[in-house]
Amino acid sequence: MIVMAVTAALAALVAVLGLTAVLGSYGRRRTERTTSDFLVASRGVTPLWNASAISSEYISAAAFLGTAGxxxxxxxxxxxxxxxxxxxxxxxxALVTAPLRRSGAYTISDFAEWRLGSRAVRRLVSWCVIFIGWFYLLPQFQGAGVTLRVLTRAPVWAGWAVVVAVVLLLVLSGGMRSITAVQAVQFWIKLVAVAVPAVAVLSVWQLDGAADPTTGGPPRFERVTDVRVETGVTVRVAHPTRVRATGTVDGAAHDGADLTLAPGGHTVGEGATLTFPAGARVPHVDHVPxxxxxxxxxxxxxxxxxxxYAVYSALLGVVLGTVGLPHILMRFYTxxxxxxxxxxxxMVPxxxxxxxxxxxxxxxxxxxYMPELLMTGDTDATILMLPQQLLPDPAGALLTGLVAAGAFAAFISTSCGIVVAIAGTVAQCVGRGSVTVFRLGAVFALVVPLALVSEIGTLGSAVLVTLALTVSACSLCPLLVLGLWWRGLTAAGAGAGLVVGGGLAVAAGVAALFGGPWTGWPAALLEQPALVVAPISFAVMAGVSLATRRSVPRRADRAMAxxxxxxxxxxx
Amino acid sequence: MPEPTMGPPAETLAEPGDEPHRERPRRVVVTGVRTGRARADRARADRARADRARADRARADRTRADQARTDPGRGDRPAAHWSVVRDLDEQTELGAVYVRSLIRAQLRSALATCAAVAGVLVALPLLFQVPALAQARLHGVPLPWLLLALGLQPLWIGLAVRHARRAERTERDFLRLVERS
Known part of the structure; x- marks a missing residue:
């Protein structure tokens, strides 16, 4: 079973890479005359094609794996x-697309400089783009690592290496036209990859009359289950549970011995295997109730x-964050x-x-079917594991391959989009659009998250993406909305808003990732700061602009027109 | 923003209604006090509209085809025969009034769309605080799941399509207005 699934997953990886290479080289032959071509594909992409590409960039590892988890x-x-x-x-x-497209700017930093006439604001915006991109790349790396580890038992860095290699190859060779084609096709791959196995899995569940997940008590193991813990975790046990343990549990080494886990927290070491009897309650990893x-x-x-508070704050962060995502906005220039x-x-909705x-x-x-994921904390693997868990082998392995193809498409398309956004911003800002700087920028975009990804532990990928969205909601979203609709926005106001809003959001994100653990209000505020910080950011931008209203750029009226x-x- | 100090254009943008625009030509709403002159304007506009509409659309299509080939909107094509276009370009007071009326109309519809989205997103989490609603089931499936995973997406799609149509209609009306004056 494992062998077939591994084969299917590797075949899927090769298929996605092959398709990507073909589309990429097709694009390369046709474009790349000037940097403008290179960056925005000569602005000749049709709405449906572009909408597919946008949806594809938006459906990242977090959406594909993280939502289910x-x-x-x-x-x-x-x-x-x-x-x-x-x-x-x-x-x-409603607020952004048409006026932003008509401004004629390539990147959001170009827009800021054109609208407000300030190099300083441009630099601030570029930093916001870079931070958002870095936060957004972390879960892509993490998702890729989890996917390869779960499906093939490869070390996590194998997944990171695949993402880095493919993204560099694509971005450095093709420019954006080829990426548009890659993205648009990958949306449909992802849709099929998530839909077909879902239908199969749902029919199996209907046929075998298994339990309804929305009723009954807390999750239990239906039958005797071996749970292998790949990364060390702390789990909470509710009732005394008898298990057979191999590996480190609570600091003591066991070798196939029976032991009883008392109610409370227990640490389970990396590589340990616990065997639970049928009907035992599933211990939960400590951040999952x-x-x-x-x-x-x-x-x-x-x-x-x-x-x-957390629900509203997450909603506000996701909604406004989506408005300000630089790699999505860049797509509309095409x-x-x-x-x-x-x-x-x-069409995107x-x-x-x-x-x-x-x-x-x-x-x-x-x-x-997979309650043990609640114990190992690998909830991102739900979608990858379900088909092979439920279906007998040829079908299960095939569907696993399909899901794996979708997952690879998800990391690759989103990572490419973000890297192009960061590299394009850097190229326009530092190199005045030079292709060499664009390529260096791509490397720069990948290096930092690669260095940090091993530090972030078992946080789910969707949690990480929410951080990126929050930074965007608190910095670029207010800048865009006010810049597009209010002629009174000044460079000072925009700068102050970006520094305060973006700074607070980045600080909260870093504290949530690397500080802590936090509990109570600090945890709620640090993990979901949007409801507090976004209004502050809007207020600072508007307030400082009003205070400096003498410095409204002379060309504001012309820009608005x-x-x-x-x-x-x-x-x- | 200060109100226009000199003679405002007799007709400004129609508030886009909900009826499909193809069935009958857009109504033109006259801002400010309805003077006899404004009413006369409107009547004249109504009479002229039928034969203008077709010509307009043909010209817009041609222009759009032009635009698609070149960098849209930023070329040096002559804008000669439209007098208001020169006003818009040269940023005269009159041009500013026209632009402001367009931006206001677009902002109004954008804010209406945002308000609809915000209304739904604020109301729902509160509604689901009511245990009876949060636990309700339809054919055995929890109602919140049906709503959040399937039921509300058509609403977003509807809002998006409606907004896109509205905004395009506002722009069409503006073009017609500019051309008439």
Whole structure:
């Protein structure tokens, strides 16, 4: 079984890489005459094609693996995140796409400099783009590591190496046109990869009449289960549980001996295997609460610290964060005009909604069939493990291969998008658009998250992406919304807002990742700061702009006219 | 923003209604006091609209085709025969009034869309604090799951499509207005 699944996964990896290479070389032959071509594909991509590419960049490892994992761990409280993501695109359509496209700027830093006439603000925006990109790349690396480790038992760095190699190859060779093709095709790969196994898994669940995950008590092992712990964890046990242990438990080495885990916390060392009897309650990794089915299926925030605050804050962070994501915004420059950009943005919710039907399903069935993931903390692996767990071999291995293809497509497309955004920003800022600087920028974008990814432990990938979205919600989103609609925004106001909002959000993110562990209000505030910081950022931007209203750029009126007049009216 | 000090354009952007725009031409709403002159303007506009609409669309199509080939909107194509276009370009007071009216109309509809999204997202978590609602089931599936995973997405799609149409209609009306004056 393992052998077939491994073969299927490796075949999937090779297939995705091959497709990527073909599309990439096709793009390379056609473009790359100037940096403008290189960066924005000569602005000739149709709305549906571009909408597929945008959805593809948005469906990262976090959406593909993380959503199902979060639903498994925290239940219905996590259904808010995909909902907020789709809602974010409605706001993006309403507030940003058309005027931003009409401004004619390549990157969001270009926009800031053009609108406010300040190199300093440009530099600040570039740093925001870089920080958001780094936060966003972390979960991509982590997801890739988990995928290869779970499917092939390869060390985690193998997954990181694959991502770095493929992204560098693609970004350095093709420029954005080839990436548009790669992205758009990969969206449909991901949709098939998540939908087909979901239907299969759902039918199996219906046929064998297994338990309903939304009723009954806390998760139990249905039969005798060996649980292998790949990375050391602390687990909470609710009732005395008799297990057979091989490896380190609570600091003592065991070799196939029976022992009883008393209620409370226990540390299980890396590589240990615990054998649970049928019917035993599943111990939960310490940041996941053990809850019965009814509580788990209620979206009332009870699984989180300060639930209602956390729900609203996460929603605000995801919605506004989606509005300000630099690698997504850059995509709209490939549309021919503001109207096409708007039509593109209107199609994205359709594509994303199609995709987001499925991850919750995997999360729910994971609770029935893979409860041991709640103990190992590898909840991101739910979607990868379910098909081979439920289906007999040829079918199970094939579907595993399909899911693996989707997962690889997810890391590669999002990572490429982010690396292009960072490298493009660096190239425009430092090298005035030189292709060499663009390539150096791509390396720079990858190195830092690669250095940090081993430090972040078992945090789920969706949690990491929420941090990136929060930084974007607190820095670039206010800048865009105010810059596009309010002529009174000044360079000083924008700069102050970026420093305060972006700075607070980055600080909270770093504290949540590397500080702690936190509990109570500090935990809620540090993990989901958007509800507090985003309004502060808007207020600082508007307030400082009002205080410096004498310095509204002279060209503000002309800029406003250019952003909002339809293209048929030609002004200078 | 200060109100226009000199003669505002007799007609400004129509507030986009909900009826499909193809069935009948857009109504033109006259801002400020409805003077006799404004009413006359409107009547004249109504009469002229039928034969203008077709010509407009044809020209817009041609222009759009042009735009698609070149860098949109930023070329040096002559804008000669539209007088308001020169006003817009040269940033006269009149041009500013026109631009402001367009931005306001677009901002109004953008804010309406945002308000709808915000309303849903604020109300739902509160509603699900009610245990009866959070535990309700439909054919055995928890109602919150149905709503959050399937039920609300069509609402977002509907809002997005409606907003895109509205914004395009506002722009079409603006182009027509600019061309008329």
């Amino acid at each position: 979060l639903v498994l761990a925290h239940g219905a409280d996590m259904l808010w995140l995909p909902l907020g993501a789709v809602a974010g695109y409605v706001l993006l359509l 053990a809850r019965d089915g009814t509580r788990w299926s209620m979206p009332d925030g009870a699984s989180l610290d300060h639930g209602l 549309n021919t005009c503001g109207r096409a950009a708007r039509r593109t943005a209107a 359709v594509l994303l909604s199609l995709f987001y039907v499925f991850p919750a399903l995997y999360g729910a069935l994971g609770r029935v 250019r952003m909002h007049l339809p293209e048929e009216i030609v002004i200078r």
